[in-house]
Amino acid sequence: MDENTSFSGTIPFNYDNCLGPMLFEPFAIIMSQRIKALAPDSILEIACGTGRLTKFLPKILREGARVIATDLNPAMIDYARHKHLMLRDVAFFEANAQALPFDDGLVECIVSQFGVMFFEDKVAAFKEAYRVLSPNGTLLFCVWDKLSANPASATVQDIMKEFFPENTPLFMYLQFSYFDDEVIRFDLEQAGFEKIKISTVPAEGFSVEAAAAAQGMVYGTPLFNHLSDRAPALIPAIVRKLEQTYTEKYGERFATPLRALVVEATKA
Known part of the structure; x- marks a missing residue:
C-alpha cells in the first residue's frame, strides 16, 4: 500500500479533538490500567501521537518514574509536547521505532497505542524494543482488530468506495491490517520475545456529534492527504455524506463499537 501516512499540517488538531475522544481515549484508559498493573519504574512510549495515553503515565506510575514519549511524525510530537506542557516528568522526542536512539536495557516497559500497524518493518521495530528493554521487561501494545469489527471506520471505507469505485483509497485498510494473532506472535518471537499474551478487547467510542466524528475521520487522518492530492473539491461532499x-x-x-487486540510480551 502506498497511501500517504504522514500525520502533518492540521491533521494532529483534528485527530486529537475529533477522533481522540471517540477512538483513542477508551483504549488509553484500558492501556493505562494494564501499565499500572505492571508498575514499571521506567517507560518508553512509541508512536505517542498527540499524547492520549501519555497524559495518564505520570498519574499511574510512582513519583519519579522515568517517562519518555516518542513519535516519528514531527507535527504529532510537537502537538503532544505543547498540549501536555504540564507533564513535567515526561521527556518528548522525535524517534523512529525501527531505530530507537536509546541505550540498551534503558527501560522496564515499552508501550505503544495504535502505532505498530504503521511500522514498515515490524520485526525490526520489535528487535529495537527488545534491545532497549531491561531483562524481564515488557512490551505492551494495542492494534485495531479487523475493519469489520470497527463499524465507524468501516463506514468510511464504504463511502470511499462510493466516491472512488476505481483505485479506492486504502488508508483505512492500512490501519486495520495487523490483527492476525498468529502473525503478531511470530513477529514477536522473531525478535526474541517470550510469554506472549494476546487478548481481544472490546470498547465503546463516543462522539459529541456526528459532524465531529465525520470531520475527524477525514481531516484527522492521512486520508486527508490522499484526498487533497487526488480530489480536493470532493472533500466537503465526502464529509457531509459521512456525517x-x-x-x-x-x-x-452516537456510540460506536470498537475492538482491538492488546498484546503483552516479555523480554527473556
Missing part, C-alpha cells in the same frame, strides 16, 4: 450516514446509523450523539 449523514453516521446520523442515520447512530443518531446525532
Whole structure:
C-alpha cells in the first residue's frame, strides 16, 4: 500500500479533538490500567501521537518514574509536547521505532497505542524494543482488530468506495491490517520475545456529534492527504455524506463499537 501516512499540517488538531475522544481515549484508559498493573519504574512510549495515553503515565506510575514519549511524525510530537506542557516528568522526542536512539536495557516497559500497524518493518521495530528493554521487561501494545469489527471506520471505507469505485483509497485498510494473532506472535518471537499474551478487547467510542466524528475521520487522518492530492473539491461532499450516514446509523450523539487486540510480551 502506498497511501500517504504522514500525520502533518492540521491533521494532529483534528485527530486529537475529533477522533481522540471517540477512538483513542477508551483504549488509553484500558492501556493505562494494564501499565499500572505492571508498575514499571521506567517507560518508553512509541508512536505517542498527540499524547492520549501519555497524559495518564505520570498519574499511574510512582513519583519519579522515568517517562519518555516518542513519535516519528514531527507535527504529532510537537502537538503532544505543547498540549501536555504540564507533564513535567515526561521527556518528548522525535524517534523512529525501527531505530530507537536509546541505550540498551534503558527501560522496564515499552508501550505503544495504535502505532505498530504503521511500522514498515515490524520485526525490526520489535528487535529495537527488545534491545532497549531491561531483562524481564515488557512490551505492551494495542492494534485495531479487523475493519469489520470497527463499524465507524468501516463506514468510511464504504463511502470511499462510493466516491472512488476505481483505485479506492486504502488508508483505512492500512490501519486495520495487523490483527492476525498468529502473525503478531511470530513477529514477536522473531525478535526474541517470550510469554506472549494476546487478548481481544472490546470498547465503546463516543462522539459529541456526528459532524465531529465525520470531520475527524477525514481531516484527522492521512486520508486527508490522499484526498487533497487526488480530489480536493470532493472533500466537503465526502464529509457531509459521512456525517449523514453516521446520523442515520447512530443518531446525532452516537456510540460506536470498537475492538482491538492488546498484546503483552516479555523480554527473556
